[in-house]
Amino acid sequence: MTLPPTEQLHPDALQLTPGNLVSAARALAEGQIAAATAVRDALDNIARGAEAMAETIRTHGVLHFVAAGSSGLMAAADAQELGGTFSIAPARLRIHMAGGLPTGVQMPGGAEDATDDLEDALSALTSRDTVIAVSASGSTPYTVAAAKIARARKATVIGIANNADSPLLQGADIPILLATPPELISGSTRMGAGTAQKIALNMLSSLMAVELGHVHGGMMVNLRADNDKLRARATGIVARIADVDTNTAQQALETANGEVKPAILIAAKGLSLAQAHTQLKASRGILAAALTRN
Structure with a gap:
């Protein structure tokens, strides 16, 4: 019986010697680099997945991240970053990890079968x-069963x-194959x-944010500024996009209750907070469109 690629022995495995x-x-580094390139062959479906995620957020649905083991850690890490990075509300996110998110140093092994x-x-689910x-x-x-339940609903x-050709990909609406080589440690x-999973997950959530208008000119214009570092970053973003000084940017952020997009419109166009929100709503949250509206 031919083993699947994730279980096969890598031809350079003998280089791992004391x-x-x-x-x-060097062998491990090259293995990681080769794995990362697998994402290039999945760009179309990664983009499709990001569009589906954006539509879920637009329609007040929920993004459910489901996995077990190390895949679960990758999925959970991405999900947990979406609030601070793009202000995705906690009510719009769920993490389902086999055995639950670990609180200690051991991963629950048998839970992936439960x-x-x-x-x-x-x-x-809706x-x-x-x-x-x-x-x-x-x-x-665990993951295949969750996908079946989701499809049924x-x-x-x-x-x-x-x-x-694995069961998860066969049962997915949007299958993302990351055809990585065998592992150096089989x-x-x-x-x-x-x-490769981390790269794909980061791309999915980042592209979702681009589609939702949470990224403008490579800047996080929908971040949640809840610490000194992020408040300084928000001030810099407002100042740069609105082309104003730091004091003006800070005042606009105070008027906008810390929200970056309306603060930019307040600083750049002299709008009130209510007017800024109206223009953003009319522009579906896309800052570039709101900046050009009369």
């Missing part, structure tokens, strides 16, 4: 929701896996497969 860690490090609680965990299901093998019982399923998918 006493020659520089050679081993599917009994999924019906309850996903009971609120057709407005999008499920981002991640599994290196594409056959993890008409939610959109984005499946991310590293093995072609089966250790926290490495190459995990690297």
